[in-house]
Structure formats: structure tokens, C-alpha cells
Amino acid sequence: MSMLLSLDQITPVLRPQIGGKASALAQLARQGFPVPRACCLPVQVYNTYVDATGLRERILMELNRKDFQEMRWEEIWDAALRIRNMFLTTPLPAEMAAALTAELQGFFGTAAVVVRSSAPGEDSAQASFAGLHESFVNVRGGEAIVQYILLVWASLWSDAALLYRQELGLDVAASAMAVVIQELVAGECSGVAFSRNPNDETQTVIEAVYGLNQGLVDGVVEPDRWLIDRQNRRLTHVPPSSRPAAFQPEGETVVLRDLEPRQSAVPPLTEAQVWEIFTLAQQSEAAFGSPQDVEWTIRQGQIYVLQSRPITTVATEDKDQRPWYLSLHRSFENLKVLRRRIADELLPAMTAAAEALQQEELTSLTEAELAAAIRHRQEIYSHWVAVYWRDFIPFAHGMRLFGQLYNDAVRPADPYEFMILLAGAPLASLERNRRLATLAEQVRQDRDLAAKVRHREFDALPSEFKEALDEFLARFGDLSCPATGGQCQQGPEAILRLVGIMADQPPRPPAQPESAATLTKAFLDQFSGQKRQEAAEILELAQASYRLRDDDNLYLGRIEAQKTAAVNEARRRLQGRGLDLPADLPAEEILKALLDPTYTPQLPEKSEGTATAVIEQARQLIGQPAGPGLARGPARVIQAFPDLADFHHGEILVCDAVDPNMTFVIPLAAAVVERRGGMLIHGAIIAREYGLPCVTGVPDATRLIHTGDTITVDGYLGMVIIE
């Protein structure tokens, strides 16, 4: 029995099986619009595939590890990456693959095609999935088409698509995907037409670029634009700033090529062609009975309609969350610009800000001046936190961009194998840990020195060791402030204690991923020519993204430490007045008390849970496997920075989120457990560097696990077992 449906076999009742895109194309063909030859693979084939291979339940198990509402975007991305890899590494059952390949071969021969998503519920008047699911252009031959069908199916489970479906309240478990396979029409120019301008209903908008419309859809190529008044047919042409390049099919892919000067000089459409497309858009609107977004191309003077879908933004412009979901994904070009901005502007500015604050003498300020200084520092800190979210977090997408490229090219069994290629680059917090290790090694070798360190005889330390200590403090001292008790001791006490503990243990060098070079070569060998160069550039960008993901926290930590220092100075003065200040007193209360000597600071009221006769205990908790390995040991739960001071060798670090300023205890830890989820978050990165088992995204980790509990961390399966 045939799996494919050609356009003339499709009737309107089939829409639930073939999705909006295929349905619209069939209707256009029926009504005589010029459309390329195409066929559709209905959702039934998707369902057969996921049932026969067990993929359906694997996907739902992956998504059900945790309540979707509780998942951070990073965790959703991680889940989406793992699901995508399931599709990449799960071929169609042999018989099905053979039959489908033969059918596709029979239908298209060796003609180049476009493989597009056509999910039911997609492109309806209520919801538009434009841009959320993937399309692949210039694919040739049955076998290759089947491979891309798997990727289109996988895009049903992309992070952006998952978030958007969640937003619309669609049932994730019932999701299925049909696929449209369409002959590629390599037009000389292409574009879109909105029969009604989403911003002005009296107009029709036409946008056109040379070559394929890839660049227009992705925003890489700026189009020529025509606005047409629907009433009086007045035409306004808005040319782009320039027309440097166009997307062309080449080999088995699509590349951006420079345009000839004679083409760059003129718009891609003549005025007659603009009117032809205008007419087409109006006809499409009439055919479907609603405003349409028509994608078209022109080859040798002949117009083809590639797809037509309802414009959803007419009514629901403000509610459309797609731009935001899509903005989570950054293009390579975008990331390159962001990288320069971060390296050349933002990090130097952060360093300067922290240094300037460090110069201020807090002790000599009056109470009012100190209050002003605290507010000033809070503002500076808030500013950089905003920058962190706006620029640093999106830059982390560099790792993801590379991860997807790597998985597509290599198809590894472990979807996080790509992390090995990123590690080994110098991280600022590892540099700090290395220096600590050097100091500890000196103590380990020298019994006399060890005794002095143990008894904190700072003045009796040999001058060489003292200098090394001072140098460490000068460079990292302000970072250790919040980490050694919430108060800046401005002395070597805490560092000495740490060095002492480390010296009592055998040294633990960071793990050295030996196979990084081999894997890098194997990865690059998947590409040739220009693509190989691009792959190497994306790897390099990803490595920068990986380093920054660690370092940005340290830079932010320095500014936070300055804010904390000012608050602590205020606490010191209030305690001098005889006030008893709880450790978790908000800064606002401290400020009030500082300015008003009669004010008694108050703790915010806490709502206590209703007491029950039942005692809840965790036996086994589920998170994400973020660092492979198995470890067992006593838990050290970090509720606040002072808890770190008690950290002992061989304990398992359990915390809400590994703050970079906490990482100095990682070389002492047997494993890491974190409430915050993600594979690419700070704690996971550092744990992998040290080869420690790590589980992230464990809900309520710091509530359900108690300091002293004996726990086992299974970093392979992402579980924590409490004895």
C-alpha cells in the first residue's frame, strides 16, 4: 500500500491526517494555481514509526522526568536535544524504509526537493507555527529524503515548538507530524506576499529577494518591498539598503553567493511582475476566504506558489509569542557580533565597575553616605544582571548551535558527546582552583609549613608562601568574600583553612578528556571545502561561549561582592548599636535601620506549611544526567554561603545552583547535585571538568536532602538515591 499521497489524491476531509500546509497546497492545485509537484506523508506514517520503534514512549518519558511547568528553558532545550538525537539514531524499520525510499524515488527520481513540516493544527487561523518547525531545501534521492523526514519529525519536539504548544494549551502527547515533499523550483527570485499587511489592513505587502527565499525567511537577506493600497492600487517601492547576495542551491545544500553588480543595481521584480503577484495574493485570499501569507518563486518568467497560509497576526498580534521563542535561537552571524560586544565592551566595563567600587573607602562614610553607596551598588548590580540576561545568556546558544551541528554530522550515541570538544579551554574559576591546588601542594610537601597553616600562624609563614597567598588574594580575594561566610574578612584566614583541608587530601587534577583531539578530527572530517571552514568556526565560537558561560558569573560575582561588602559594613554598624540581625534580613530593612536609629528591622513573615502526622522523605530523586559517574558519600547541603565553610573532602555538594564563587569546593567534592537544571550550566560544566558525577534539575533538592544523609549520585541515569 502506498504511504505517500499526491496532491490530487488529497481531499479536504483528509486535513487532520496531512496538516495545514499540505491541505492548502492541494486546494491551490485543485483551483488551478501553479504549484510545484508535491506529495504528502500523512501523520499515520509518523505514528507507525514512533510506535514500531518505541520512540513514542521514550519521548514521553523524557518529557515526563519533571513537571513541564517547572522546567527552565535550558532543561527544555536539553530534553529537545535528546529527543532530536533519538530520531537521528533511530532508523525507520527496514521494510518501511525500503518501501518509502522506493516510493519517493519513483515520485521524484533524482529531482531536488524541499522537505517541509505540515503538522495538524499548524498554520490554522488561530496559531501559526511558521519558523518553529524545520524545512530542508535541496535534498536529492529517496534515501536522503528519508533522513530529512526524520529531522522534520524531530522538529515537532524542538524547544521552541514545545514551548509554543504549551502556550497554546495543545496536548503535547497527541502531537504528530505530516510532511510535505515538494520539487525544488530554483527560482531567479522569490519572496512572500501578505494579501493584507499585518500592520495596515488597507495594504498588500510584497517582499522579494534574488535566488531562493531562505535568506528572506531567516532575515539574512534584506528584501525589496512593495506596498500596494488595495483600494486605489497605489504602489510604493521600498528598496533595501543594498542587494549584496542571494541564496542558491549548490551540491546538496544551499549557499549564499554574491550577486553580479548588474543584478545588485536593480530590484528582483519588474513592476509588471509585482502586479502579477498582487493578483495572485488576492486570488489566494478569495480562494481560502481569509487574508493569506503566500510564499512564491519565479523561474524563467513563470510564477509558482510554494505555500499559502492564513495570516494569524491580524487579530492576535500582541499575543504572538513566537518571536520570543525564536529569539532563543541565535544565528552564527548574530552570535559573532554578540561575542565581539561581550569581549570588547561588556567584560572590560564590568571589570572597571568592580575595580572602581573596590577603591571606595566604606568605613569613613557617614550613615547617609553609606546608605547612598548601598543603593548605588544595588543599581550597578541590577544593571549588570540585566546585561547578563540580555547578552550573556543568549550567547550560551553558541554551544547549542555547535551541539546540533555536531549531532547532525556525527550522530553520536551520547547526545552530549560534543561537550568533550568544548572542555579543556581555560576557565577562570579553574585557574583559581589550580592556584589553590599549587598552594596545597606546597603545604603537602612541607611538614613545618603544614603546621603553621594548621595553626593559622600567618606571620610565621615563609615569605615566598605569603607572597603567593597575597597574590591569590589580590586576584581572587573579593570572589572568596561571599563564599567564606557572607562577610569579607579581608584576610588570608579562609584561604588558609581551605589550603589546609586540601593539603590533607591527595591531589585531584581536573579530568583531561583525551579523546577531544580525535573527536574534533572525526567531526571536521564530515565536512569539506567551505563547509569545513564554517564547521571549524562554529566550534571555535562554541568554545568561546563555553568559557564565557563560566567567566561571566565570576565577573558578575565581583560586582555582587562589592554590593555585599557595603551591606556588610551597614550590618557591622547596626550590630555596633546593639541590634540583633538575623542572617537572612533583607537589605531594605538594613537600609531603613541605618537611616532611622529608632527603627527595629523585621523579618518578612514566613508561611508555615500545615503540620501533618506524616513525615516525607525522599528515597530516589530524578534529575538530568549532567556528568557521568557513580559516587556515594555524605551530603553537604548548601542553604547559604556560610555552609561552605564546613565542606569536607569526599562530601557530595547539594545546592540550589552552583555559583561560580562556590566552585573552589568542587575539587574536594565526590559529586554534585543541583536543583537548577541543565547540561550546560555552570555546575555541570565544572563537574565535568573534574570528572565528577553530576545530576542537575532535581526539584526540591535542598529541601529533600539533608546534610549528613548518605546519598548515591548516579550520573549516568540522572538519579540521586538517599539511604
Place this chain on the structure above:
Amino acid sequence: MPSEKIRQTAPQGLPPEIRLLLASQQLAVLATHRQGQPHASLVAFAASADGRQLLFATTRTSRKYVNLQMDPRAALLIDSRGQTAADFHEAQALTAKGSVREVTGAERDGLASLFLAKHPHLREFVGAPTCALMALQVQVYEVASRFQQVLTYRFSP
């Protein structure tokens, strides 16, 4: 989804997922042993309002009854599996551990009507002179969900 009636009769004090399982499931797997040899059997069960007692009925000649006479310690597994692949992400399993005693006299009358309210078709069986009504006094519940997550709920003594 459970009906409103089930919700109302669900035991209070325990987390909702446990109460729901206790109210919505009919059958449970009882584990006993004889000289170290484990024995598993399927029983109809009902829970007391606070979830501290789980009731089941058995004849005094049954293997489980004999086993429990020798060692009253037992476990009861209650789960929401539907025997499909979806169980791996949907099903929950609840293990109750404690010791079992036979209820007699006036207490038996009260608990029998609680048991029969859930299993009216067992009226004749429970009423037979050879049938014992048993109560598992639960010390701890272990609930497994999301395939691998396990939380325990211990009754304070």
C-alpha cells in the same frame, strides 16, 4: 479521572497522589513469606480514612493467612498501571509496609462495612465464617512516579 465520590472518600493527611491511588485502585499485590520464601498474591483492598490501615479479606486456610500467622510483616503494592507502554511515563506505584493483624469482634463489623462499601460484590465472601478480615497497619508508604522518582511517607508513631 476519578469521580467526585472517590475524591470525597479519599484518605486525608497523605499527599494527593497517594490518596488518589488508594481510592481509585481496586486490587493490590500482597507480599508475605514463609521461612524466607517470598509469596505474592493479588487481593482486593480498601483504605481507612487516614490511610493508616489497609484492609483485605482472605480465608484462614490460604497461604497468605498461614504465612502472616508466622510473620505478620508484609508489603502491599498498589499501582495505576494500564498494561500499556504509556505506563512508563504515566503509572505510579505505591508500596505500603507494616504488619498485618486479623480484625475481630465489633471492630470487624465497622471495618467490614468500610471494605464492602468499596467491594460490594464480596459481601458473601466476607460474611463467611471461614473468611478473615485483615488489616495492614502501615508504617511507611513509598511512592514511585515519573519512572524512577521515589518518595517515602512515614507515619509518626
